[in-house]
Amino acid sequence: xxxxxxxxxxxxxxxxxxxxxxxxxxxxxxxxxxxxxxxxxxxxxxxxxxxxxxxxxxxxxxxxxxxxxxxxxxxxxxxxxxxxxxxxxxxxxxxxxxxxxxxxxxxxxxxxxx
Amino acid sequence: xxxxxxxxxxxxxxxxxxxxxxxxxxxxxxxxxxxxxxxxxxxxxxxxxxxxxxxxxxxxxxxxxxxxxxxxxxxxxxxxxxxxxxxxxxxxxxxxxxxxxxxxxxxxxxx
Numbered sequence: 223x224x225x226x227x228x229x230x231x232x233x234x235x236x237x238x239x240x241x242x243x244x245x246x247x248x249x250x251x252x253x254x255x256x257x258x259x260x261x262x263x264x265x266x267x268x269x270x271x272x273x274x275x276x277x278x279x280x281x282x283x284x285x286x287x288x289x290x291x292x293x294x295x296x297x298x299x300x301x302x303x304x305x306x307x308x309x310x311x312x313x314x315x316x317x318x319x320x321x322x323x324x325x326x327x328x329x330x331x332x333x334x335x336x
Numbered sequence: 337x338x339x340x341x342x343x344x345x346x347x348x349x350x351x352x353x354x355x356x357x358x359x360x361x362x363x364x365x366x367x368x369x370x371x372x373x374x375x376x377x378x379x380x381x382x383x384x385x386x387x388x389x390x391x392x393x394x395x396x397x398x399x400x401x402x403x404x405x406x407x408x409x410x411x412x413x414x415x416x417x418x419x420x421x422x423x424x425x426x427x428x429x430x431x432x433x434x435x436x437x438x439x440x441x442x443x444x445x446x447x
Contacts, residue, residue: 267436313378
C-alpha cells in the first residue's frame with residue numbers, strides 16, 4: 223500500500239514564477255492537509271481539504287496561494303508569483319476520515335526561490 | 337501566542353545518555369500525538385495518548401500525558417544516533433476541533 227506521494231521532491235523557481243506542488247494521498251484517504259516548514263522550524267498548518275472542498279484555509283496566505291483537491295487526481299498547492307520568502311519545505315498529509323484521525327505525511331517538496 | 341510550547345528547542349547529547357522533551361500548554365486537549373521527523377523526510381507518528389496520566393512505552397521511548405491533559409513528555413533512555421530528529425507534538429484542541437503542532441525539539445545524538 224503506497225504511502226502519501228509528493229512531487230516534485232525538489233523545485234527551483236525564479237522570483238515571479240509559479241510553483242505547483244502535487245500530493246497523492248494514501249489509497250482510501252479522502253482528507254488532505256498541507257503544511258509549510260521553514261528551515262529549523264516546526265510545521266505550520268496551511269489548508270485542509272476534502273475531495274472537491276476546502277474545509278479550512280485559515281493558515282494559507284490570502285494572496286498568491288491556492289489549493290485544490292479535485293474529484294480525480296492529486297491535490298495541488300499552487301503558489302503564484304513566488305518570492306524568496308516562499309522558500310520552504312511543503313508537506314502534504316492525508317487521513318482516511320475526519321480531522322481527528324492520524325495523519326500520514328509525504329516526503330515533502332523543497333521549494334527554492336532564486 | 338503559541339498554543340503549544342515545546343522545550344527545549346534544541347538538545348545535543350552523547351550516545352547512551354537519557355533525554356526528556358516537553359510539550360506544554362494552558363489548554364486542555366482531548367488527545368495528543370508525538371511525531372518524529374528525520375532530516376529530509378516527513379513526520380512519522382510515534383504515539384497517541386488520550387487519557388490523563390497515561391504512560392505509553394515504545395522500546396526506549398516513554399510518553400506521558402499529564403493528569404490535566406495540558407502537557408506531555410517524551411523520555412528517551414540510552415539514546416542512539418538513530419534517535420536524531422525533530423520531535424513534534426500535535427494536539428486536537430478540546431474546543432474548535434483544530435489540530436496544532438508544537439514548534440518541535442531538535443535532538444542530536446552524537447556517537
